[in-house]
Amino acid sequence: MxxxxxxxxxxxxxxxxxxxxxxxxxxxxxxxxxxxxxxxxxxxxxxxxNNSARNLKRNTSNNIGVLIKGIHNPFFSAMTKIIEEKIAEKEYSMILHYNDTNPNDFETAVEFIKEKRLKGLICLGGYFNNLSKNQLKDLNTPIVFTSIDSIKNLDNNFFSSVTIENERAAFDAVNYICSLGHKNIGVITSGEKNTSVGMLRLEGYKRALLQNNIEYNKDFSEKGEYTFEAGFNAANKLLDKNLNITAIFASSDIMAIGASKAILKRGLRIPEDISIIGFDDIEYAKYFHPSITTIRQPVEDMGEKSVDILFNIIKEKSGNKHIVINTELIKRDSCKRLI
CATH class of the missing domain: 1.10.260.40 (lambda repressor-like DNA-binding domains)
Structure with missing residues (x-):
């Protein structure tokens, strides 16, 4: 056959x-x-x-590691599924490791590589901005940072990356809300220490306000982790301030759904009383009621490209590569034009 x-x-x-x-x-x-x-x-x-893959397994390991920061993030679970299929097609195995305890993501990565004798590693999320050139050089294992922005200051000859333009995508989201006539726009984002993704999305929010001649006021901003509960609590805090907020931008769909729950629980309606916009385009956002306007990160594309880059380095000995993937504003039912 x-x-x-x-x-x-x-x-x-x-x-x-x-x-x-x-x-x-x-x-x-x-x-x-x-x-x-x-x-x-x-x-x-x-x-x-495939015998060469079999023999390779006997002599060394054919394990590819996937290190995830943020166990609650369904955006990463969708990506992991795609990554696992792609790795299996190459007749390698994926080993998954969640890091929600050690604040030092690189230390976790190094231990993971050694313990499982990994042939390569894909990191989904995490903070790596404080690494020295030598730390990356000494790693000696191909590494791809996916959906991580805290790598801007690193020497990019020693790693690969698959990212989106977080600041620009957040700008697109908030600029769209402004175009609907909203001026009192709340923002829910992750804290400063939570990688720079949350920070970049906050910067995008600020730039959109500036462009639309709206003054930034930190009272309109609340912080939280990427969880439903954090979105719910942050929205409650925003609404308790009586700022006459007409729209909220949440820097993840999980937070947007939590925030929506807080709005609806007060007897307010979405989008009639408050418009809401999220980020990621996870499946929940589409099926929540009302369905949530969001920024789509092409999860499939990001997962596939991460594996392709990694195997090009492992098998073809090609150099490191950096890919920026485009996002898209998905308009649904949660945003309303103000008259």
Whole structure:
């Protein structure tokens, strides 16, 4: 049957590529009947796994690490799924590690690489701005920073990145609210210490106000982590100030949904009383009622490009690469034009 790939086997067995990869690598977390089904398909078509990948596994490791900062972020879970499929297609395994305890993200990354003998690492979120050139050089393992802005001051010869223009995307969001006639616009963003993504989105908010001749007032700003609860609490604080807010920009959809709950709980309506706009375009935003206007980060594209860059370095020994991906304003039902 010619050269069958792991992709062909997954199609024949009706399972995901990553599941076939787990069976090939003897991972315990596969249901017995699924494992049997995949082994039967392989037996039937006489499938022989790619030998160079098999031998590589015996001699060293064929593990790719994914390090995630922010366990509550569904934006990262969607991306992880895409990354895992892509890694499995290359007949490597993905090992996932969440860092929500150690404030030093780089230290966590180094330990993770050593402990699991990783061939490469993708970091989703985290703070890496304080690294020296030598720390990155000594790493000796290809690393891709995805959806991280705290890398601007680093020597970019020693790592790869897949990012968006956070400041510009936030500007687009708030400029759109201004174009609907809103002037009293609240903002909910992450604190200064929470990587520079939250800071950049706050800068975008400020620039949009400036462009629309609205003075920035820090009373209109509240901080919180990227959680539903933080969005809910921050919106309550904003509304308690009686600033006559007519719109809120939240720097993640999770926060926007939490904020919406706070608005609705007070008997106010969205968008009739208060308009709301989020950031990320996670699935919840689309199915929340009313569906939330947001900035779309192309999660699939970002996940795929992160893996492509990493494997080009591992297999082709190509140099590091830096990709900036475009965002898009998605207009839904949560924003209203003021008369």
């Amino acid at each position: 010619g050269n069958l790939t792991i992709k062909d086997i997954s199609r024949m067995a009706g399972v995901g590529v990553s599941t076939v990869s787990r069976v090939l690598n003897n991972h315990p977390d596969v249901k017995e009947e699924t494992r049997q089904k995949i082994l039967d398909v392989m037996g039937k078509v006489n499938y022989i796994p």
